[in-house]
Amino acid sequence: MEGLPCRHPAASTAAQRGARLARWPPPPPRPRGPRAASRAASCAATPVVARSRSPANLGLPPTPRLRIAPSPAPARVAAGQGRPRGAPLVECAGGRPREEERSAHVGVSLVGEDKVLQMSSTVPKASNIFWHDCAVGQVDRQKLLKQKGCVVWITGLSGSGKSTLACTLGREIHARGKLAYVLDGDNLRHGLNKDLGFKAEDRAENIRRVGEVAKLFADAGLVCIASLISPYRRDRESCRALLSDGTFIEVFLNMPLELCESRDPKGLYKLARAGKIKGIL
Numbered sequence: 118m119e120g121l122p123c124r125h126p127a128a129s130t131a132a133q134r135g136a137r138l139a140r141w142p143p144p145p146p147r148p149r150g151p152r153a154a155s156r157a158a159s160c161a162a163t164p165v166v167a168r169s170r171s172p173a174n175l176g177l178p179p180t181p182r183l184r185i186a187p188s189p190a191p192a193r194v195a196a197g198q199g200r201p202r203g204a205p206l207v208e209c210a211g212g213r214p215r216e217e218e219r220s221a222h223v224g225v226s227l228v229g230e231d232k233v234l235q236m237s238s239t240v241p242k243a244s245n246i247f248w249h250d251c252a253v254g255q256v257d258r259q260k261l262l263k264q265k266g267c268v269v270w271i272t273g274l275s276g277s278g279k280s281t282l283a284c285t286l287g288r289e290i291h292a293r294g295k296l297a298y299v300l301d302g303d304n305l306r307h308g309l310n311k312d313l314g315f316k317a318e319d320r321a322e323n324i325r326r327v328g329e330v331a332k333l334f335a336d337a338g339l340v341c342i343a344s345l346i347s348p349y350r351r352d353r354e355s356c357r358a359l360l361s362d363g364t365f366i367e368v369f370l371n372m373p374l375e376l377c378e379s380r381d382p383k384g385l386y387k388l389a390r391a392g393k394i395k396g397i398l
């Protein structure tokens with residue numbers, strides 16, 4: 118982009134290239150992740166803006182609370198345990214990921230709810246790939262947009278109202294003059310994730326991809342609203358771990374199975390009861 122100083126080697130001046138050659142061979146590049154890179158880019162360009170630690174601090178004007186009815190008391194079901202009849206399989210995971218869940222990002226096997234699952238979230242298979250910093254970073258984009266990037270992750274059973282809430286929230290944010298974008302599980306399975314089914318491994322890959330895309334949207338400065346069943350806590354925690362503190366906000370639509378089944382707008386529960394589809398959670 119013209120006029121924008123960029124630290125990509127191809128954009129450097131002849132004098133800079135000369136100085137680099139004088140130091141040949143150059144020191145090996147430090148391994149860097151997107152978060153480190155975005156911090157570095159932000160520091161280089163502008164004073165560092167304090168990170169949002171609270172979901173309320175998104176740079177948005179105060180929003181009236183959205184009331185979603187009905188709202189029964191939360192049913193918390195520990196991973197791997199049987200759930201009470203009628204209670205949703207998902208649970209809201211508060212706080213930071215546990216140590217073993219964070220280790221998902223260095224490609225270890227996790228013993229999870231049902232079975233051992235290989236997670237390989239951010240470890241690239243290719244070698245000789247390096248992170249390129251650009252001079253314009255998240256902080257600069259946020260300044261331009263006058264808002265803070267974050268991810269609102271809506272989880273819940275099919276029919277619990279995730280897409281409805283995502284679109285309502287997106288519309289409310291838009292009406293306040295801020296940029297939001299909805300990543301809906303159903304929609305993404307028409308394109309980005311059309312090669313995936315509903316086995317635990319496929320769901321994990323589905324969530325991993327959407328988590329990575331959501332991270333990019335947040336880095337772009339948008340309020341990214343992801344709406345997926347995302348039944349496994351470890352998958353959601355892997356997504357949370359991609360974002361900086363306070364910028365991954367999980368919303369669990371804790372609706373009873375009976376209610377979701379009575380809605381059944383796509384007839385999925387009916388098909389599942391008839392044994393025609395498997396794995397509806």
Ligand SMILES: Nc1ncnc2c1ncn2[C@@H]1O[C@H](COP(=O)(O)OS(=O)(=O)O)[C@@H](OP(=O)(O)O)[C@H]1O
Pocket residue numbers: 274275276279280302303306315319320321323324344345346347348383385394395396397398
């Ligand atoms: N087992 C099974 N078989 C066929 N179809 C199914 C199944 N489970 C879910 N669905 C439908 O897929 C929609 C998207 O699911 P998600 O991508 O959100 O699921 S997941 O997060 O990967 O668990 C999901 O969208 P919602 O109903 O809006 O939740 C369903 O329409």
Ligand SMILES: Nc1ncnc2c1ncn2[C@@H]1O[C@H](COP(=O)(O)OP(=O)(O)O)[C@@H](O)[C@H]1O
Pocket residue numbers: 185186187273274275276277278279280281282380382
């Ligand atoms: N708060 C609500 N109260 C009553 N009905 C709702 C509510 N939210 C969603 N619905 C209805 O429930 C059905 C499922 O909603 P949807 O948003 O598609 O759920 P999901 O995305 O979780 O599958 C739709 O027919 C929708 O109109």
